[in-house]
Amino acid sequence: MTILYSFRRCPYAMRARLSLVLSNKSVQLREIILKHKPEAMLQASPKGTVPVLIEKDGHVIDESLDIMKWALEGSQLLSSATSSMHLLIKENDDAFKGWLDKYKYADRYPEHSEIYYREQGEIFLEKLEQQLINSNRLFSDEFSFADLAILPFIRQFAFVDIHWFNQSKYQRVRDWLTNFIDSELFLSIMKKYPTWLESNQEVSFPENNTNITN
Structure with missing residues (x-):
């Protein structure tokens, strides 16, 4: 499954999560602490900023606007x-x-x-x-x-x-x-999730793919 590294309060990560909620795509959400960035994220994107999206085939998207476009591809x-x-x-x-x-x-x-x-x-x-x-x-x-x-x-x-x-x-x-x-x-993108560590169980985001329009 596609992975998204995110930090709840980061506006760049927020815009990525907003687009995912409005799309028909879901990801494995990895909520991180910026002071303790996971090695797996840094290997994927050495610049060390969120959000970072890693597709199933390993392709990395680490610019928030590009993640928005990926999530909303084909949408009005x-x-x-x-x-x-x-x-x-x-x-x-x-x-x-x-x-x-x-x-x-x-x-x-x-x-x-x-x-x-x-x-x-x-x-x-x-x-x-x-x-x-x-x-x-x-x-x-x-x-x-x-x-x-x-x-x-x-x-x-x-x-x-x-x-x-x-x-x-x-x-x-x-x-x-x-x-x-x-x-x-x-409110749907600001739910608090446990910080992800490499041993943690993955969290699916959005939790349900019900489109929210307002």
Whole structure:
């Protein structure tokens, strides 16, 4: 069976698991601790980041967007992904993720203040706020490939200082994120599993392949 190495709180791993829940594919989930990465994972993907997917034939996919595409192959969700969606995801993964890391770990980047890094991240929040004017989600009232790819990172940004976020001017972004966090889809990927060790019994994910649309 296909294996997925994952870490519950990692936004890259979240987007992979979201896609798996919405697909008709299942994997053996190996929940790891990033400080103690399994040797089997490092042999498959020496860069040592999650998620890592190993197919039955040994083929390794260790980029989260590629895992999303693998999971959603042949689906309407993937086939309807537009160039605008991919450009928004690229902005999330490049510029916004860089500011998110500096905001979250501001003590490691003393060149500027935490507030400065947050303000740089807010440029993307403002863009999302405008994107959400006409619909409940980024491109329609349904989850799109872009929503699945971006929401885990907005969640991480929000929880750096949740009090600030809840009082911020980004009402549409807040509602969008709240709707996501409260959804059956999100709850289905955030179940806690025992940490996998090489002697552990495998865990099937998703536990059932019932598609969740909202």
